[in-house]
Amino acid sequence: MVQSASPCGTGHRIVDACRIMRPITCVLAAGSAACGSYIAADRFGADRGRGVLAMVCMAGVLGVANAVNDIVDLPADRIGKPWRPIASGRVRIRTAWCLVSGLTVLTMTIAAALGPAETLFASALLFLAFAYSYRLKDTVLVGNLVVAAVSCGTLLFGAVVCSGVSLRPWVAAGAVLLFVAGYEIVKTLQDRDADNKAGFRTLATVFEPGASVAAYTTVATILCATVLAVGATVSSEPSLYLGCAASFLVAPVCSCAYILWSWSDRDRSTARSLLILRLAWFPGLFSLALLK
Template sequence: MARDDGLSSCPACPAPHHRRDGRALRALRLPHPFPTLLNAVAVVLLALVAADGRPELGVTLRLAATMLAVQSAVGIVNDCMDRELDAVTKPWKPIPAGVVGVRTAWGLGALAAALALVLGATLGPAAWLLSTAGLGVGLAYDLWLKRTPFSGLTYAVALPLVPLWVWTALGQLTPALLWAWPVGALLGGALHLANALPDLEADAAAGVRGLAQWLGRRRALAGAWGGYLLAVLLAAALGLLLGHERGLLLLGAAAALALLGAAVGAFARRPGPAGLRLGWSLLAPGAALLAVTWLAALP
């Protein structure tokens, strides 16, 4: 009987364009596009701040490209390592859905890591060491630390590296940047917990024993929100003590607090994985905004 669903019944015939397009779009999820693009945008903004609004275009583009490669490598390797877990908890992801093969994914991850090393080397030796350290921390998280109570350390170390890397690449490194480290470490730990919370129970059932699983849902939630709040308050206090431009400093802190309130409200309305995922999508740009405004307000 002839089919009338618009699809060919011939097994050897090419797949319709809309099906190939759909697979391509699903494959784009492999490098975790939301955090990858968010970090690249944050790097461009930080470059503008570091160079007083006039960064060298070539350096800025290489910074953004390096960050895209680093984040893509970390995201792809994460999905390769989690493919069996994702087959149970997130079957829609590219590898368990069969959109991207495992060997292909590993190859793409290796390619992204190689690009990160090559692009990072164009920014100078000191900047290359910092970007390579960030890549190493991210891959250590994927390959080992994610499944241990030390999983939060990777975020706490990697996040404060970003402004140091940007300022170093642009030749603008200043001792005042070291004060950003405790704020970045707190933000990194809080974001790690916020990112892990939506899948906490499913990951725990599959044997993952990261920091969020070790703490449990209630304490992990308190750590995510409390750590983020403490980071905002510390950023404001340090900024006032160090003589930051007060208006911009307080504007950034207020915006970050508003996004924290929105994240808490999202969970109050939808106290489950969906609400927690929405909260993460609010806290991540809030952290980026806080970092950019704090650094822009440097005296």
Template structure:
């Protein structure tokens, strides 16, 4: 019995580490939230939304695994317990799994509509190019990853697009959360670069901390985070349909406070605190919209 449990746990642990399931779930939540922003009392949980959530999960998993494929030399130094350096999976198997997942995710996008197909295809190509080439490019790699994170909300909204398009309030809310996600993730990527500075130096990766120093990089990350905090108060000053601002206030206050705490923390701890803040911010938008829908 003990051997059977271990046999089951090992592949599950491998999948958790290789695909970074937590990131996949965050992407899925982003898609759900993006769809929720354009919801107007029609059928919400339909086939298109479920396909979009599954597609985002799979493409994110593919991007994370192909990143491990190209990052194996860096991970030998920075993260030797990652699946490939630790010997739990081979490079060739990782590449094959990544390609299959990319194709599956794009196919699911095509089943939704042409908008989702286009974004799924573009994001898959960007993830592969990022892992293979752009990761060593100063700031461009950080910006690309941040765009990919922000695009999950757009992907979700596109799964619900109708013949009339989107309302102005929907687009405003979508712009706020997408831009906030871009800024906070950009900041987190810079903090991760500070944490990975030794391995990046040995592999000739040009990052902001390597080129301009840790202090300057932390300052840039702080500025990006502060911009995101200012942007988070935008919903209080615009008219939004089915959006409860009181529900939004409590959670976004906690999220912004978490972001401020992250700015005062060491880089290796700061980016982890920021992940929690990003999760709270997602919950703020989610609950504000859900409460708004059920009340009104």
């Protein structure tokens, strides 16, 4: 029986519509833009208004990217993640596209208010997000790197809006690129069965799990070298930066490599590693902010 619309039902539909944007990821994108703005700004509080707009704009970019990804991933989600709003039928495809359209207009309006360079930058990030969902997800590693590029682009966008991209924001963006690339590689292990049934070609579906673990370890090693060796040379407070980066960024990343290599239960080791990396994201951004 189809239930009639009610305040409670409408509220649930709104919540489900918001879920396809993955609000936590949007908050992370806003935080990344804030980190870039803070690192690049000449003094604390400079261009605060533009920095806030940059945060909202980048949250919108990730919201669009997540919603489009859920739309395109419908066949795989029906197999591996049937509880998601679109896969479960709680949110219609048409509703999802309306949300994507409205959020895209809002995001580009904010970018246009910031300037032509910012408009071009935001457009490029949205293009990469759409390209990932429609073409590049079905690739080995390329799609993972595109997601990482969009994520690090949010930090660079914040830097561009407030002052311009100097060496320090580039170092921070490189760390974000490597961190997210590693996370996406591990995530393909979690999604391996569903992606395989849906016909997606990823590192985890084309090769044995050991290849994904080796790829993550390689990325983690480069990340640690970048954060510790390069970051320390450009930070104005190298001792404080190294202490925070080692604790909040390097230690979680290395612990995931150890778990993935040593634990025999692949599902459990993958789930634990993803949890650790998710928990490390905000503290990791904080440590990168100390590059200023």
